[in-house]
Amino acid sequence: MTSLQFLQNTLKQSDKELTKVFFIFSGDFPKLGYSELKAILEIYNIDYKVLCIENQFCLISFKNFNEKYLIFFKRLAYCKTFAQLILSFSEDESESFMTFSIHDLFNSAKSFAVRRISVNTKKLNINYESIIGSKIKQLYPKFIVNLNDPELIFIIFCINDSIFVGLELYDHSNRWNDRRPRSRPFFLPFSLYPKLSRALVNLSRIKEEQMLIDPFCGTGSIGIESCMMNVNFIGIELKHWICIGASKNFSHFNLKNWFISQADSLKIPLYEANSVVTDLPYGITSSNLYKNHEDFLIYIFHEISSILHKGSFFVFMCPKSWKIPDTNYFILVEKHEIYVHRNLTRVINVLKRC
Ligand SMILES: C[S@@+](CC[C@H](N)C(=O)[O-])C[C@H]1O[C@@H](n2cnc3c(N)ncnc32)[C@H](O)[C@@H]1O
Structure with missing residues (x-):
């Protein structure tokens, strides 16, 4: 099961009411990716609010998120990936991991991987991939790490001093x-x-x-x-x-x-x-x-x-x-x-x- 199908099956009403999705645009032309996204939101009359837009990164909140939106977003060309926001924190807030919870979205998936998306050369001192990975393991011991073919991918994106963690919803297959x-x-x-x-x-x-x-x-x-x-x-x-x-x-x-x-x-x-x-x-x-x-x-x-x-x-x-x-x-x-x-x-x- 892909993340997309998975989310379609399990998105709960409470999640739909205010869903935050972050988009990472292609490095070659991030402005074009953002323009495409705005065009798609306009085409399908989607109610949204841009919470943050910075170079390749854009965080949007949606009222009444609909699974169909994921199909619309798949149209995007200049988009590296997009993910449902699960957690965000700043680099000096290491304690916020303790509140990390992914409720019961993941009951039916068996394997996962955590990947960091790098768009600049900034090096993080902390290995957030392994911290987030072990936290997930701790909360869901039956969840297996599978780096090659995971059912769910969590992505980590760092911008300025903020770290965003999301469930990837993008389908990488058969692009260009x-x-x-x-x-x-x-x-x-x-x-x-x-x-x-x-x-x-x-x-x-x-x-x-x-x-x-x-x-x-x-x-x-x-x-x-x-x-x-x-x-x-x-x-x-x-x-x-x-x-x-x-x-x-x-x-x-x-x-x-x-x-x-x-x-x-x-x-x-x-x-x-x-x-x-x-x-x-x-x-x-x-x-x-x-x-x-x-x-x-x-x-x-x-x-x-x-x-x-x-x-x-x-x-x-x-x-x-x-x-x-x-x-x-x-x-x-x-x-x-x-x-x-x-x-x-x-x-x-x-x-x-x-
Ligand atoms: C820049 S190319 C288009 C390239 C196209 N987007 C592609 O990816 O193959 C312009 C095309 O317009 C055609 N063309 C030039 N004048 C035309 C006209 N008056 N009516 C129709 N086609 C014309 C040319 O033969 C050429 O194939």
């Missing part, structure tokens, strides 16, 4: 490896990595069963992540051979509810979508269809505004040097810069249709 560009039947140098594609989809606040469009779909990276999340997908791509390659990718992963159309997105052949997410063509992929990027953006904004309803999102990436035009169609909600190499920094722009 089998979907990275080189693992797909068809890829090109511009193929996006699944982690970034997924974050873009999350920022667009799309829900399962809704329709997402990528008007410059290339090899289908954004679409693959959308379909993995049960979001319906339409990709538009100018070049026939790229459409064929992208279709192979979707079939390879046995994905459902996708459609690739060979067309020119300067005249989008569609009427509506719930979100538009794309990586705009630039460099050699941009062809000579438009004179300069500003005209191109104005044109594209106009096209995309016609298929989005008020309140829906348009998320796109473009080089940092591109100036985003002021239009009446969209407001800029947030942007994130991603350094690619010396000559290219990309920007993720999150726009809301007004």
Whole structure:
């Protein structure tokens, strides 16, 4: 039984009333992880309060925590892990271990491990893993330590002088490896990595069963992540051979509810979508269809505004040097810069249709 199933089975009413969960975002881009989390909380209308946010760490309390939230949080890309808070204390409060109790959440699990998540080089003088581990053993003698394949994992996270201990709820299985560009039947140098594609989809606040469009779909990276999340997908791509390659990718992963159309997105052949997410063509992929990027953006904004309803999102990436035009169609909600190499920094722009 995984921690996730375990918690689903045993979460008691009293726990649900005020559950605290801490999230540890990926070190490469913690701000993006936090933005994704906020987008997910917004999508599913979740009542929450941020208790602490600091770099890679975020502690949130939820009223009426629902097990379904764990499935929503699994959507997060830039998140290393998340855990239900069990205990927190400061480094000089060593006595607080004595109050450590994990009530009867653990009656049905047999094995556990305690792991420390390190995100910086700060060394702790005290080995909290073994202290917490032996305390658990003392309270639940039948609970076996299994470092290789434990049923429950307790994680310890230290930030400033505070130590947080939680029951890990994250599912580490099958994350990105089998979907990275080189693992797909068809890829090109511009193929996006699944982690970034997924974050873009999350920022667009799309829900399962809704329709997402990528008007410059290339090899289908954004679409693959959308379909993995049960979001319906339409990709538009100018070049026939790229459409064929992208279709192979979707079939390879046995994905459902996708459609690739060979067309020119300067005249989008569609009427509506719930979100538009794309990586705009630039460099050699941009062809000579438009004179300069500003005209191109104005044109594209106009096209995309016609298929989005008020309140829906348009998320796109473009080089940092591109100036985003002021239009009446969209407001800029947030942007994130991603350094690619010396000559290219990309920007993720999150726009809301007004
Ligand atoms: C930056 S790439 C997209 C990469 C894609 N996200 C991926 O991971 O493979 C842009 C794509 O837009 C396509 N493209 C360029 N102009 C287009 C147009 N007017 N209509 C549709 N597709 C176009 C290019 O052929 C290219 O495949």
